[in-house]
Amino acid sequence: MTAARTIAFNLNGAHVTAVVQPHHTLIEVLQAEFSLTGARESCGQGLCGCCTVVINDHPVSGCLYLAAFVDGAKVTTIEGLETANELSAVQQAFIEASAFQCGYCTPGFVMMVTKLLDEHPDPDEETITHYLSGNLCRCAAYPEVLEAVKLAARKRRTVGGKSLE
């Protein structure tokens, strides 16, 4: 294993540093160094979306993204969506629509839906399924997630929910 290096990045609004090995993934570093376990590894191949985090406004699979590459970047995780104990419109909508069962994949969905609504405040069903085709849910709460997306879109239009910007 080769040399460790120190990286500095913005994590959910705070400037942080971490010592990482070249082979460390972002998920490993978030969990081991920052105790942020909302983004989780499941398939380990970037297919299920459980590990979705946002880097400089782009959702990525944290299980494949090497930690060394976030040096100087802005990283947002599910833990960064909540402000002063207030849930985002998307999070609130997921609760109200019961858009989860076991919850393991839920943070990934919430991150991707937030991105979707930032780009398409009033998405049609095709746009929704296009954005979410990379998020899988083994409990198959898909119909409820669709409902949650529509509900969140309404909430954001009426009360101005928190976006990633």
Added chain:
Amino acid sequence: MPGIIDPSVKVGSQIGRSVLRVEGRDKVTGRAEYTHTMRLPGMLHAKLFRSTVPHGKIKSVETRAAEKLPGVLHVITIDHVKGVIPNPYYGPAFHDQPILADEKVRFVGEPVAAVLARDPHVADQAVQLITAEYEELPAVYDEIDALTAQTFVHEELRPAGTFTDLKHLQGMTNTNVALDYRLRRGNFERAYAAHEFKTQKVVHLSFEPFATIADYRPDGVTIHTASQGPSFVRMEIARLLGLPENKVRVKVPYVGSGYGSKLYIKLEALAVALSMIARRPVKVAATMEEMFYQVTKHPCTFRIKSGVDKNGKILARKCEVFWNGGAYADIGPRVTQKAGLTASGPYDIDNVDVDSYALYTNVTPSGALRGFGVPQLVWAYESHMDMMARALNWDPAEFRRKNLLREGSVHATGQTLADAPLDKVLNTVLDRIGWNQPFDRGSGSIRRGRGFGIAIKAVTSPTTSVAIINISADGSPTVYCGTVDMGQGSDTALAQLVGEALNVPTESVRIVQRDTDVVPYDMGTLGSRSLFHMGHAIQRAAEDVRSKIAALRREVGEPEGSNLPISALFQKRYGMQAGNIIGSGIFKPDYVPPSRENGQSPNITPFWLISGAAAEVEVDTETGHVKITKLVNVVDTGKAVNPKIVETQISGGALMQLGFTLFEKIHFDGGQITNASLADYKIPGFHDLPTAMENLYVEHEETNGPFGAKGVGETSMFCVSPAIANALDDAVGVRLTELPLTPEAVFRAIRTKAGKPLESE
């Protein structure tokens, strides 16, 4: 104050409310903690070296290079394990599974050695440096071959002693049959139609892969684990270690789903053994690939024959069911018996023969998967019913109505049917799919068809649940129960039962995290049993609480019917807000074991689970592609405690079964799995949703259920496969008898029917 038992306030009914999930906030914020992401101070990571041969004697395991890798603390084989656990064999039905391979390997992927390191990457790298030599033995993969094979997966059968119907198998040799269950009713003579159906090997793939952290200390062991049954883990670890149960603590945080995979005992014994050797906390956490080497659903071959008279009445049915159990029994013998007893379906047939066989083979073990074998059976008997109806020119709906069991009829097992609204479920299914309405059958290369199925299941019995309700001195209730909410919503539903029984809002009921140091025994979260069994235990605990409150009221001199708040009663009794009222309840339903001779019992199940489904499909005859344009799922819920959760369970189960029906399959090449990843093993995603889906429940109060309720976790799985296969036949006139119904299989069948078969693979 809300959430406080207050006799002067009428809270209103908590049953039938779509209460939002009690754990919702933890899940949407990512704060929910799962074993797979947990860490303990000083913890080591284990990585496993696995067998590359399906069946063989271990000649040597070379670990020296791995041991020398910097950062590696231990390389462990079964010899080391035997130093701390002399008899390292475990399992719920048979003590047949070694903690690490012992002398033999029995499937590709079986753990042979474990590496421990602080850095999981180091452990991973060291695993690559281990080599093993095997003397390969003939292997058997297919359940039918296993019946007559001259190679034996196990040298001797070792029943665990837990189940009385397995005792006669003790010490048997030269067999791969781990249980032969039989049911006999009347005389079986005539057969009209004989068909054989097969299901494939599929896997649960919970998104939280298996994970266990064990922390062994000389005074006991603490286990953090993703488990559906902490009580069983505790008992089995106590047995393996020769410890009293109170020295074994099993803690279950949030579980990233299970569907039956996390039942009984999985990684726990290994993690404990490794921690005993390392004297440090050890975490064993699977990758998605490793999920394919732990437990799967049972592949099944079902030979079914029925004799029908000229009026369409089924006179006799013979069922031979062969369950491919894989290399270790896990709970396979229970699946064999419990599913076997409903193999003849929800039909009133005077003469029934069922033979159901659990078979050992050299592949990943099979266990429970959301339905305990019943989906495999329904696939066969509902396809068979449709084939017969078509052959006899009966309307498939009329043919079933003619033969359906009704309230008060005697089921093949000898039990009289009660609270099993088959008629109502069937009628709802047919009504919602518009069975009697004309529809566009398509033209050219696009053809449409419809099909349906109906099913019955007996709940796993007899099983026990215990619950404790603790009322704090301010009157707020806390519940201690072992039911694991792995996503199905049981915490919310059980809190509703407590709210109803104690007259408090559901939202104020606290359910403690599963920890065997505090929660009492529960048999396991499986087989749709929890709402019924734990629900009853909770009702009894609430009853106990109410009578203790009444006693306290009398003790402090309050008159009958006094509305004094609980906190004031405690004040009066203890001089300050102090003390507790603790109520407990135990529930185990009545049960009469089936006769070994003929499987008959007057009381084989405390309740029946009923479901039906109908599908409308569109088949592209040029590609074999099947599009589900409408899927109707109907289940009987008893009284729906939480309608939204019921609907989510119905929908989730049906969509999971849709994957098992249309594309999911583990592929093998010489015993080696060739698609052990989510890249190569496709599961349903957004693009696989049916164009339209209706998820409905029939509310027929379960007379002996808690507040009229019964379980609903599995039922929507049952009928999806035959409904689609029947619709496919209706659309293009081909009959597939093996799952999955891939475009290739459909296209081949269409070509064969047209007299232009494709060359075989």
